[in-house]
Amino acid sequence: MTVSPESATADPFSYRPRVIDSELTSLLALLPAIRIEGPRAVGKTRTAQQFANTVYNLDDPDTLKRAQHNPHMLAEGAEPILIDEWQRLPAAWDVVRRSVDEGFCPGRFLLTGSARPSELPTHSGAGRIVTLRMWTSSLAERWGSATVSLGALLTGQKPEIRGATDRSWADYADEIARGGFPGWQAVKGRAADLLVDGYLHRIVEHEFPLSGRSVRRPATLRRWLAAYAAATSTTASYEAIRDAATAGEHDKPSKATTMAYREVLEHLWVAEPVPAWTPGTNRLSRLKRSPKHQLADTSLTARLRNVRADTLTEAGLAGQLFESLVTRDLRVYAQPADARVRHMRTWNDDREVDLIVEHGDGIVAVEVKAAARVDPRDTRHLRWLSDRLGPAMLDAAVVHTGPDAYRDDDGIAIVPAALLGP
Secondary structure (H helix, E strand, O other), X not given: OXXXXXXXHOOOOOOOOOHHHHHHHHHHOOOOEEEEEOOOOOOHHHHHHOOOOEEEEOOOHHHHHHHHHOHHHHHOOOOOEEEEOHXXXXXXXXXXXXXXXXXXXXXXEXXXXXOOOOOOOOXXXXXXXXXXXXXXXXXHHHHOOOOEEHHHHOOOOOOOOOOEOOOOHHHHHHHHHHOOOHHHOOOOHHHHHHHHHHHHHHHHHHHHHHOOOOOOOHHHHHHXXXXXXXXXXXXXXXXXXXXXXXXXXXXXOOHHHHHHHHHHHHHOOOEOOEOEOOOOOOOOOOEOOOOEEOEOOHHHHHHHOOOOHHHXXXXXXXXXXXHHHHHHHHHHHHHHHOOEEEEEEEOOOOOEEEEEEEEOOEEEEEEEOOOXXXXXXXXXXXXXXXHHHHHHEEEEEEEEOOOEOEEOOOOOEEEEHHHEEO
């Protein structure tokens, strides 16, 4: 997908193209039903509406009531039919599945939802309904300045790396604090803080009960969320996060309670940990298996840590939150290439690669640096990994905050985050 510069400067309330648009265009021409999943306010409904001819919004009480009495109405209307917040009525899943069984024609249904249903559908939908993930908007979608394609790096052809940007650390810090929820892009200052506060309040007070988990002590959950945010881009243990959330308290929540926090937040796609890379080769052994912690958006992390764009560096969170920003962007860009984002750390912590983009039997290894200059010390782990993987190392890159994109003397791609795209 190419995001034009005009899309980044258009009316903030108009629809801005998303990377997933091109996936939907191609897949709706081939498949009968697609489910778009992701956290609330990520833009699933707005994007799906660009493709739908009939919309059923199950967040609307009247529509939900009618569908409860007559679920089959959800298969009526001009196609594609969008069923928004389908998990409010799990029977909707079976309606779509049966309709597809009766006519496997492309472009029939879109389903969107902000949580997995507490009541599982009768059947999985395998072979009938495919799933696409959606994240908050990436820098390429917001700024429209990408000149370096992750998809090209994944080919292993070592494409030319070029381009320049005038974006500075101040621009990245502003985007980290502002976040990538598309409906919030025009909001700043206290109004933006209130939006994030409301989002977090809804998670604690509304989404947890809807997921079948009552929260006996909401203040403890909020502190746990803040401790989880402090662990962003690290592999801190969940015990360490719990202890940080309840420092000085004797009556700590049980492991079962904090595990429930984690499960529900992942269920809502609010917590999105990065799994450890487990290569299918014996050239690397004894790698750590712990995930790296990430929340759905940097704005949530920044607010939970009570930092603003101008205080990120002072708070010591610049590196962690810039890595979180790049992690989200790589997830957005990797999906169209059927690639997955992982991380790598050796068992004794002497070698680490921030992010691994895994594609088939090969990888692109990525280091993230919240600085404008890159030197050989920043690429030493990439060179080490390349020596061990050989041709399986399709490419390597350092994503940074400087102005220029190029390849260094070792052939490693040095890429400003502003210039990276799908």
